[in-house]
Amino acid sequence: MAGLSMRKQQTNAYACAMRRPTLHDVAARASVHPGTASRALNPRTRHLVSPVTARRVDRAARALGYRANPIARGLKTARTATVGLVLPDLTNPLFPPIVRGIEDALRPAGYSAWIVNTDNDPERERTLVDSLRSRHVDGLIVATARLDHPLLRETAAELPVVLVNRGTAEPGVSQVTPDDALGIEQAVRHLAGLGHRHVAHLAGPQDLSTGVERLRAYRRAVADLGLDDAPGLVERCGTWNEDEGAAATHRLLDSGLPCTAVCAGNDLLALGCYDALRERGLSCPRDVSVVGFNGMPFLDKLRPPLTTVRIPHHELGAEAARMLLAQLDDPDRHPRSVRLPPELIIRGSTRAPRS
Amino acid sequence: MAGLSMRKQQTNAYACAMRRPTLHDVAARASVHPGTASRALNPRTRHLVSPVTARRVDRAARALGYRANPIARGLKTARTATVGLVLPDLTNPLFPPIVRGIEDALRPAGYSAWIVNTDNDPERERTLVDSLRSRHVDGLIVATARLDHPLLRETAAELPVVLVNRGTAEPGVSQVTPDDALGIEQAVRHLAGLGHRHVAHLAGPQDLSTGVERLRAYRRAVADLGLDDAPGLVERCGTWNEDEGAAATHRLLDSGLPCTAVCAGNDLLALGCYDALRERGLSCPRDVSVVGFNGMPFLDKLRPPLTTVRIPHHELGAEAARMLLAQLDDPDRHPRSVRLPPELIIRGSTRAPRS
DNA sequence: TTGTATGCGTTATCAG
DNA sequence: CTGATAACGCATACAA
Numbered sequence: 001m002a003g004l005s006m007r008k009q010q011t012n013a014y015a016c017a018m019r020r021p022t023l024h025d026v027a028a029r030a031s032v033h034p035g036t037a038s039r040a041l042n043p044r045t046r047h048l049v050s051p052v053t054a055r056r057v058d059r060a061a062r063a064l065g066y067r068a069n070p071i072a073r074g075l076k077t078a079r080t081a082t083v084g085l086v087l088p089d090l091t092n093p094l095f096p097p098i099v100r101g102i103e104d105a106l107r108p109a110g111y112s113a114w115i116v117n118t119d120n121d122p123e124r125e126r127t128l129v130d131s132l133r134s135r136h137v138d139g140l141i142v143a144t145a146r147l148d149h150p151l152l153r154e155t156a157a158e159l160p161v162v163l164v165n166r167g168t169a170e171p172g173v174s175q176v177t178p179d180d181a182l183g184i185e186q187a188v189r190h191l192a193g194l195g196h197r198h199v200a201h202l203a204g205p206q207d208l209s210t211g212v213e214r215l216r217a218y219r220r221a222v223a224d225l226g227l228d229d230a231p232g233l234v235e236r237c238g239t240w241n242e243d244e245g246a247a248a249t250h251r252l253l254d255s256g257l258p259c260t261a262v263c264a265g266n267d268l269l270a271l272g273c274y275d276a277l278r279e280r281g282l283s284c285p286r287d288v289s290v291v292g293f294n295g296m297p298f299l300d301k302l303r304p305p306l307t308t309v310r311i312p313h314h315e316l317g318a319e320a321a322r323m324l325l326a327q328l329d330d331p332d333r334h335p336r337s338v339r340l341p342p343e344l345i346i347r348g349s350t351r352a353p354r355s
Numbered sequence: 356m357a358g359l360s361m362r363k364q365q366t367n368a369y370a371c372a373m374r375r376p377t378l379h380d381v382a383a384r385a386s387v388h389p390g391t392a393s394r395a396l397n398p399r400t401r402h403l404v405s406p407v408t409a410r411r412v413d414r415a416a417r418a419l420g421y422r423a424n425p426i427a428r429g430l431k432t433a434r435t436a437t438v439g440l441v442l443p444d445l446t447n448p449l450f451p452p453i454v455r456g457i458e459d460a461l462r463p464a465g466y467s468a469w470i471v472n473t474d475n476d477p478e479r480e481r482t483l484v485d486s487l488r489s490r491h492v493d494g495l496i497v498a499t500a501r502l503d504h505p506l507l508r509e510t511a512a513e514l515p516v517v518l519v520n521r522g523t524a525e526p527g528v529s530q531v532t533p534d535d536a537l538g539i540e541q542a543v544r545h546l547a548g549l550g551h552r553h554v555a556h557l558a559g560p561q562d563l564s565t566g567v568e569r570l571r572a573y574r575r576a577v578a579d580l581g582l583d584d585a586p587g588l589v590e591r592c593g594t595w596n597e598d599e600g601a602a603a604t605h606r607l608l609d610s611g612l613p614c615t616a617v618c619a620g621n622d623l624l625a626l627g628c629y630d631a632l633r634e635r636g637l638s639c640p641r642d643v644s645v646v647g648f649n650g651m652p653f654l655d656k657l658r659p660p661l662t663t664v665r666i667p668h669h670e671l672g673a674e675a676a677r678m679l680l681a682q683l684d685d686p687d688r689h690p691r692s693v694r695l696p697p698e699l700i701i702r703g704s705t706r707a708p709r710s
Numbered sequence: 711t712t713g714t715a716t717g718c719g720t721t722a723t724c725a726g
Numbered sequence: 727c728t729g730a731t732a733a734c735g736c737a738t739a740c741a742a
Contacts (some may be wrong), residue, residue, distance in 0.1 A: 077737070315734090
């Protein structure tokens with residue numbers, strides 16, 4: 001790694017980079033003690049200083065273009081106005097909108113987010129959470145929650161944590177998730193309304209709240225609506241991706257069970273389903289209707305455009321951020337769980353079954 | 356904002372949170388002076404300490420689960436092993452893979468990235484760059500470069516900066532960009548090879564290197580290949596998005612100029628083009644062939660799958676990160692400019708013109 | 711109301 | 727080779 005010796009050189013190369021003015025400089029210019037300047041500049045302690053002095057300090061700070069050094073401040077206060085954001089994978093199009101929601105809610109409060117990717121690797125996750133903590137983030141928003149997730153419990157015991165999108169079975173952790181059950185119910189009800197009796201489900205990973213709850217909701221909807229409940233109509237996928245969706249669809253079709261519609265656990269699985277159908281010369285929606293879940297971008301550009309359950313990504317993130325801020329404000333606040341309602345978006349991939 | 360008074364409460368709510376061990380604790384346990392412990396733990400200064408002492412310190416550190424506090428370290432060294440990453444918009448699917456490339460290249464060097472979104476707002480950009488600087492990032496990777504971009508010149512004079520994806524006309528700034536000219540040439544040559552003589556171009560924003568260079572390359576290719584060079588075959592778009600692409604396509608079709616193929620400045624414009632064609636009852640590729648640019652994810656799932664020029668996103672990011680690391684190592688290093696070769700991906704949206 | 715002193719955790723520069 | 731000490735920039739008890 002770069003030696004510290006470079007520091008001297010850097011001073012050469014970026015010679016024009018004037019040292020940022022410090023509180024000390026401001027104090028000197030205003031002819032007050034640094035402590036006074038600190039108080040004057042801090043909204044919370046400003047009332048402790050005389051208005052004239054305060055204004056003088058303000059002017060000095062403005063003139064010098066003073067900006068407090070958050071590092072030094074953090075060292076003293078043990079707070080950084082920063083929250084860590086733990087994602088499985090930023091390249092999954094589900095997450096960027098959630099991130100935007102988080103940032104948009106954090107900004108007005110003066111907080112910013114530090115984003116890390118775990119790649120669904122628990123070890124990497126542990127390392128990253130540790131590095132966020134050593135950077136003294138004030139709290140954590142976690143999108144990688146598993147149902148069984150000791151790290152989460154440990155971490156939440158030590159600093160404010162809010163889960164987003166995926167929940168956990170670990171106690172004492174706040175979470176903001178889509179109402180998976182409601183979404184799946186809408187999807188299955190839509191298919192049943194079109195006349196489908198044999199609806200399959202591509203289930204997601206069963207160690208994630210999303211995978212489990214969507215499967216459970218599917219089963220309940222099938223029962224409630226009196227649809228075909230053959231166990232073979234459920235195919236499990238190990239991860240939320242297209243390959244798994246395609247493989248599961250192939251297994252489903254190989255089973256020979258009657259099936260005119262597929263309710264996929266998420267959009268990526270649905271995309272894999274598209275691939276498998278095409279590979280077998282089957283047409284969606286003529287032969288098989290397909291519903292996705294999440295409302296990823298660009299699904300309307302597919303052929304056929306994918307009917308899906310849209311979850312409010314941005315709002316999911318914003319709500320998680322607001323919840324974390326509240327928790328930051330009042331650490332004794334009781335952990336709570338919020339479910340946001342999804343919305344069925346009907347497009348071209350669903351239609352009544354033939355005959 | 357949350358008062359600091361909360362700190363006390365926080366100590367209550369997260370009471371079990373043991374204080375992280377500090378260098379001081381490690382030193383005490385190893386019965387050495389903190390200074391010695393610091394030297395022993397720092398690979399660069401480890402040779403200054405006797406092997407036995409070093410090992411003793413190591414053991415103490417391990418036993419206590421010691422992790423250096425990067426904040427305190429940064430305060431002293433004015434270095435943070437952190438780089439700022441300035442993006443226009445994380446929800447644009449072009450960027451996440453670039454981010455991953457950057458992170459993957461940064462990680463082995465012990466650096467991490469702090470991501471911010473400007474929304475293409477210069478004022479917001481200035482604020483964010485400022486906040487990154489006050490957080491003492493060691494350098495900047497910027498994906499929001501415009502051709503005319505004073506902030507870039509100012510900033511690059513004060514700390515290492517590398518541009519990624521978009522370049523600038525400002526002098527003295529390193530950049531890693533796709534070889535836009537080569538990519539467009541491949542695209543137009545492909546269309547010409549299929550027999551197209553009237554190829555339109557949906558040009559991107561002309562204040563961005565990408566927009567300008569792709570337009571220039573289109574013009575050159577049209578000239579070289581002896582294609583129809585009617586000025587009306589170029590339609591300008593103010594931003595890289597679907598709406599602009601659709602509007603431009605409508606204008607193009609309204610012009611009545613003969614045109615059998617569209618070379619879009621990027622994939623989003625091409626998606627807009629799809630929409631416009633569909634709206635007019637035209638078929639791609641039967642009536643009009645379309646080529647995109649960038650190689651966004653999921654383009655193969657469109658109908659028809661979009662022929663595009665794939666740029667090596669991950670490598671683009673990785674190369675930018677490596678370049679920044681090199682610059683961090685040697686601040687006197689001459690700024691340089693790297694262009695990465697793209698690759699034409701031929702899919703179903705291009706075919707020979709009718710008749 | 712203001713100044714003073716101290717500490718946050720670490721590294722660098724001295725002595726020894 | 728190791729220990730002592732002084733910063734780094736800021737916030738905050740405490741003294742004045």
